[in-house]
Amino acid sequence: MLGKLMKYDLMSAMRSFGPLYLVLLAMSVVIGLFIRFNVTENFLMTFLIISYGVTMIVCWVVPIVILTLRFKKNLLGDEGYLSFALPVSTFEQIVAKVLSALIITVICAAVVILSFLITGFFAASFDQLRIALQQLAGIFHEVLDVNLIPQLLKGLAMLILSSVQFITQIYAALAIGHLFKDHETLGAAIAFIAMSFLLSTLVNTLGIESVAGSAGIYALFTVAVTAVFTAVTWFILDRNLNLG
Amino acid sequence: MNVLECRNLTKSYGSTKALDNVNLTLESGRIIGLLGPNGSGKTTLIKLANRMLVPTEGELLICGQKPGVETKKIVSYLPDRNFLPEWMNCKELIWMYEDFYKDFDTQRAVEMIRSLNIDHKMPMKKMSKGTKEKLQLILTMSRRAKLYLLDEPIAGVDPAARDYILHTILSNYDEEASILISTHLIADVESVLDEAIFLKEGHIMLHDNVDSIREKSGVSLDEHFREVFRCWEN
Incomplete structure (x- = not known):
């Protein structure tokens, strides 16, 4: 039952901020390409970078807001009449909410990291990418060494x-x-x-x-x-x- | 078999007693009206049966068990408000009921939804108030439960919708099951009731067969209700 509770929690959450993450990833591609082709003095570029920053902040803040609202609405609001009529214990309800929130937080972090990587990937030339990968491999070896x-x-x-x-x-x-x-x-x-x-x-x-x-x-x-x-x-x- | 039993059941909110030392036994296979004016304790009793409230004193048993995970498997509950998630559509709601309730009859739900011409993909938030209420009732009555607890199922809907709702209730319950309908619109439900419970300020004033009430009082259940409660107000 825990898995089923989480399924509906995640479905509800992703419906709310899934599109936001897609917007962030799309912006990463555009900014990466702008940097790649040196369009850095453009007004559009400034606007894009500001929007990107705002979206990034929103991506961190929105999950907290949505998870708070979801708990309030789903357990303490009118939907509580459905949630507490389900044949699951109160403890399972709470654990499901905590685990769903944790998954959302991990997804959020992954999307933000992915967004940086995408920008880097599109911004760099082939040679720069090759050097970056070599450096990354070096860091990895160092981590293993120590x-x-x-x-x-x-x-x-x-x-x-x-x-x-x-x-x-x-x-x-x-x-x-x-x-x-x-x-x-x-x-x-x-x-x-x-x-x-x-x-x-x-x-x-x-x-x-x-x-x-x-x-x-x-x-x-x-x-x-x-x-x-x-x-x-x-x-x-x-x-x-x-x-x- | 007793489907619901209250023993010296009391529920207080601070110093106010919503239910005061209630003793009640409901048998299976009956349609029972839980009748009383607003604030008489009807919703409190139903919430206690669903373990959405905990008794202050006494106990309430469903098929011999205290309300909890096991009893929720056999009780189908319709609250007196819109309780379904607004973002979900019919299809998703059916999946959810299938997921959580083993006794959910999908075929029955799909047929009733089809007969109402509700769009499967339309989210709840886009449905009219009446359609939402009908959908909630369909999902509740599509379970093969042992006890149905319907809190004000016909309040706030037009007379045509009331007929639909009562028809849906009558044609979709197992005869082994019991239905407890809470309402103050007695005239509308009188014809379907086997038993009636009059509740006033947390006390049971009357619990009897509807035929017996009519015979003893010489008037309809609705008229008797009005007489009894008028009497209490004077």
Whole structure:
């Protein structure tokens, strides 16, 4: 059932910002070609670069906005009457939302990286591309030589853990907001700010940092915080739900 | 077999009791009207049966089980609002119901949708209010459930649509199943009901066979309802 829940979450999300990603990729091609043929002084080029920057920012911001709205609408709005009538547990509903959000975040990051690569590919001449590829191969060998792969994997794991923690924080804030009838959005915003403040105080007090030395402690802390946020969300949705 | 049972069921919102010590037993194979004015506790009872609310005291059982994942497999619920995602069309909604409910009868749903000439590819957001309500009812009644909980299925639609809705309800339920219809439009549903429950301020005032109510009161269910509730208001 988890997979089915995620399927409909992703379908809904991609419908909203799939076209935006296509626009970004198309702009990467055009900008790459402009650079390739030295059309850099053109007004159109300036306009394109500004638009590209704006689209890039939107590509990062929109998923957060859409995931927030999706959780609110799908579980706490009128669609909640459908979601909570499905034969799935509240915990599965929350896990599906977190995993879908994580997938969307990964897709978003991949599209942005792809967009840079496309621009580079179209902007460079054949020789430049050949040199860039050689340099890339050199960096790759260096990474292998000094055995940086475990560090890279650790960094990636940290990034994923932090993203999941951030997502569950948003969901917990929305769930707390649900308890404030008629002021749900305000309640959620205050809850989010309060949680952020509490978290940073806790991190400073305990002296937890995400540096290599204390990575394990940081990871444990992140997992614990994620579990607390998930438990808060579950408790409210399972025991204190009251759809309007 | 008891399809729904309430034992000393109480639901409070702060200091307000929406349901107060309700004891109720519903058997299978019956069409039951849950009747009462606005704010009488009808929706609260239905939400409790769907586990969208948790009882303050007492318990509610569906086929002997507390509401949860297992009972949701056998309960088909129609809320009193537009609850389907606006971005989805008929086809996608049917896929979704197929995905989540093993008892969903696709053939039945497709036939009913075809009879209404609804465009399969039209998203919900482009449908009229009446079409949306009919589609919601079709999806709800296309399940082979043991208990159908219909919250105000005919409120807010024109008389012709009411006839369609009642016809759809009657012609699409398994005789082993029970239907609980919550409404305050009694005259429209009276002819299809086997039993009626009068609910007032969270208390059950009456629960009996419709024929028996008519016989004892000497008037129609609708008239009796008006008399009873007028009495309470004085």
